Amino acid sequence: DIQMTQSPSSVSAAVGDSVTITCRASQGINSWLAWYQQKPGKAPNLLIYLASRLQSGVPSRFSGSGSGTDFALTITSLQPEDFATYFCQQANTFPSTFGQGTKLEIK
Amino acid sequence: EVQLVESGGGLVQPGGSLRLSCAASGFSFRIYWMSWVRQAPGKRLEWVANIKQDGSERYYVDSVRGRFTISRDNANNSVSLQMNSLRAEDSAVYYCTRDSGGRAFDLWGQGTVVTVSS
Numbered sequence: 001d002i003q004m005t006q007s008p009s010s011v012s013a014a015v016g017d018s019v020t021i022t023c024r025a026s027q028g029i030n031s032w033l034a035w036y037q038q039k040p041g042k043a044p045n046l047l048i049y050l051a052s053r054l055q056s057g058v059p060s061r062f063s064g065s066g067s068g069t070d071f072a073l074t075i076t077s078l079q080p081e082d083f084a085t086y087f088c089q090q091a092n093t094f095p096s097t098f099g100q101g102t103k104l105e106i107k
Numbered sequence: 108e109v110q111l112v113e114s115g116g117g118l119v120q121p122g123g124s125l126r127l128s129c130a131a132s133g134f135s136f137r138i139y140w141m142s143w144v145r146q147a148p149g150k151r152l153e154w155v156a157n158i159k160q161d162g163s164e165r166y167y168v169d170s171v172r173g174r175f176t177i178s179r180d181n182a183n184n185s186v187s188l189q190m191n192s193l194r195a196e197d198s199a200v201y202y203c204t205r206d207s208g209g210r211a212f213d214l215w216g217q218g219t220v221v222t223v224s225s
Contacts (some may be wrong), residue, residue: 034211038153043202044152049209085158087152091210095168098152 002026002090006099007073012107018076021102024063024086025069032092038101039084047086048073080106109133110215111203116219119193121225127188129203136184137161140206143177143188145199146218153199157185157186171197193223194200 003026011082013019023033033053036044048064051071062077075082083106088099115127127143137212142157156167156177165177176189186203205214 029156034209036212043215044206044212046211046213049207049213053209055211055213086138088161089152089211094166096154096210098154100151 001092001095002029002097002100004090004097005090006086006088006102008102009100010103010105012080012105014107015078015080017078017107018074019078019104020075021048021073021086023066023071023073023099025071025090025092025094028068029090029092031067032090033064033066033071034089034091035062036087036089037082037084038087044087075104078104109186111205111214111216113201113203113216113219116221118222119225120225121194121223123191123193124191125193125221126207127190127201127203127219127221129186129188131184131186131203131205132216134205137181140213141177141186142177142204143186144202144204144212144215145197145201145221146202147196148188150199152195155201163172196221197221198223 005024033051035048038044052064063074065072085101085103114131115192143155146152158177174192179186184208200218202218203216207213
């Protein structure tokens with residue numbers, strides 16, 4: 001199975017800051033990568049698909065980049081509601097697999 | 108409202124069985140692949156199984172193949188997961204999800220908790 005490794009595992013930032021979370025695949029996955037946001041006790045919510053395409057209804061301060069093995073999720077001008085855990089997911093190779101998550105905390 | 112609502116979770120002994128159900132509403136259920144994704148406490152998300160629009164193709168993660176069966180009823184807009192020979196490591200929140208064209212999961216249910224313990 002393809003291993004997805006996110007970094008950092010946790011990060012602290014202030015409202016208004018920008019933050020970048022990275023995701024590395026153990027082998028090339030083209031652009032078949034998605035990013036999700038999950039808040040405590042809630043289901044994940046799709047933010048980005050195909051590495052850089054913004055899901056309908058998701059604020060434009062979220063953006064994704066990368067292809068092959070290295071990907072990034074950038075959030076600019078952090079808002080209070082953005083503090084959550086973020087997961088990446090590869091969908092290039094069966095079975096689809098997820099990263100371990102990055103917890104974004106308020107500084 | 109576009110939504111997925113799971114039911115059927117609970118406490119079951121090792122070796123036991125449980126059937127999860129997911130009711131879809133607000134969208135054309137029959138045109139989507141559907142999946143089950145689970146999340147054990149403190150663990151990463153794990154895709155479990157999926158099923159094609161007409162039910163003709165079904166796929167499973169290795170750890171559940173032969174024990175779990177995914178099925179769907181397009182007439183009633185529902186998808187199910189029959190789980191047999193349950194193990195402690197199957198304990199998790201199970202989410203029903205809709206598979207988007209980008210192979211991402213663009214709609215999730217609220218989740219149902221499965222606990223396998225004696």
